[in-house]
Amino acid sequence: MCSIVFDAEVVVPPSHLNVAFFEEVLETALRTARVQLLAIHIRMGSSTGENYCSQIYRAKVSFKRPDHPEQQMVFIVKSIPRQDSVEFIEDLEVYLKEKITYTEVLPRLELMMQCKRRFGPKLYQCIKEPESTLVFEDMGQVGFKMASRELGLDEEHCQLVMERLAEFHATSMVLAVLDPHIFDAYTDGMLSPRGLAKDDGLLMRFFAGNGKELHNLVGSWPGFERIAEKIGKYMQNQRANLERSQAPQEKEIKVLNHGDLWVNNLLFKYDTAQRVQDLILIDFQLSVWGSPGIDLNYFFYTSLTLEVLRHRRSQLLRSYHAKLAKTLLNLDLGVPVPSYEQILEEVHRREAYGFFASYGIFPTVSQDKAQTADNNLENFKDEDFANHKVRQMFESRRLAETLRYSLPYFERAGVFN
Incomplete structure (x- = not known):
């Protein structure tokens, strides 16, 4: 059974960041469904006061694949809240724009550069409900x-x-x-x-x-x-x-x-x-x-x-x-x-x-x-x-x-x- 732990600094743990969510993230990242999640640890991914339009989390996922030792991957999770105080986020369709950028635009721009240039991190998951959320590779790991x-x-x-x-x-x-x-x-x-x-x-x-x-x-x-x-x-x-x-x-x-x-x-x-x-x-x-x-x-x-x-x-x-x-x-x-x-x-x-x-x-x-x-x-x-x-x-x-x-x-x- 996979355990999921939120740091104390995550005051309101998002309910949608659950085991099933990270199973899909991991399958996309590894390009295989033959993976067993063992543990998930989630902490805040940026200092308080450094992000205004979103909540950033850093998720460390421990897992095992057949014929492999236990491994870990770290992901950056970006959630865009639905609040009256940030109504302009909805007005400007920021989630849709960012999804299009990472799924359609950046890969094509990088292909033009013959893959010798990275313009942004890889996007592994994006959902709109219950909260607009995108999951990226953690570039700090490289x-x-x-x-x-x-x-x-x-x-x-x-x-x-x-x-x-x-x-x-x-x-x-x-x-x-x-x-x-x-x-x-x-x-x-x-x-x-x-x-x-x-x-x-x-x-x-x-x-x-x-x-x-x-x-x-x-x-x-x-x-x-x-x-x-x-x-x-x-x-x-x-x-x-x-x-x-x-x-x-x-x-x-x-x-x-x-x-x-x-x-x-x-x-x-x-x-x-x-x-x-x-x-x-x-x-x-x-x-x-x-x-x-x-x-x-x-x-x-x-x-x-x-x-x-x-x-x-x-x-x-x-x-x-x-x-x-x-x-x-x-x-x-x-x-x-x-x-x-x-x-x-x-x-x-x-x-x-x-x-x-x-x-x-x-x-x-x-x-x-x-x-x-x-x-x-x-x-x-x-x-x-x-x-x-x-x-x-x-x-x-x-x-x-x-x-x-x-x-x-x-x-x-x-x-x-």
Whole structure:
């Protein structure tokens, strides 16, 4: 008889994560039904406050096959709750999008790269009832791990991200030619009108709270009076400005954007000297078909150290373009290769998306880990809690230093006009 044990930190053990569920997961992973489960141990798979839209568990499964000794496999289980507080998850169909990405899109992109490149982990199981749940291979078992969101990524990490992102974007451009309807489900991203439609919806309340706190903070800085005034006017039409920053534009280059490309959605692998060697992407639930400027700006203003953002931005874009061009030429399926100037134009047209990332997302990213233990979407429903957390986020020294650099840049780029 197989035993199943939940760690004490799993406060409400999900009833659907039972023996029968993991039997099917294991059969898919091993490609055989001749397997006997012996024990299942489930613990939380991420630190509290590091995931907002889902619950992550790590399941260690002990099993036996005929003529094999006892073995173990570890799986990452991602459950997406059905709660009123996260209604935008239903609005944006994140479960469906992620299922399509892992079952249809990523395998085809990896085949185009002749299986020399992994873009994401393997998906072993997905169910919609009683709770949307996906089960992945645990990439930590093969040496992949997260970098520090609090410190930000150095140039070496960022160069690798640019190369892998370019390959991901380029292969998606080719796949769209081969299968013109493959990305029909990717019209909604983080700033979709459907997700921002309700004034009392969680996303709009969160971004509005951040916008108000940004205005207050910048208004207290000597020499930033003009920018503070422009930010105030920008926030008077915040929803329209947010929607416009992601909305499709005529004649733009289109790629499959990851849509939430920040440091915690990147897993890195290192050699024995701790030099970064490889990376994969995780969490495709907010992916969107549109300009590469969406991913590039979002990544720049959520995940880089200030030193890299200030001094190496153009070199990173050069690396991105070089790998994008090389990948498209190697695939040799007639997709036009954008010039470097075209990529710069895409990034420039989406500077407003970078501004959104800098005040809507980066304050949470740069928050001290000791302050994030109670960060979850359910708690953010409470207005007093949300106001306290927003003030706390905007006290970050890293945030202030980055904004003092980036806001004048956004002003020169015409974001506030």
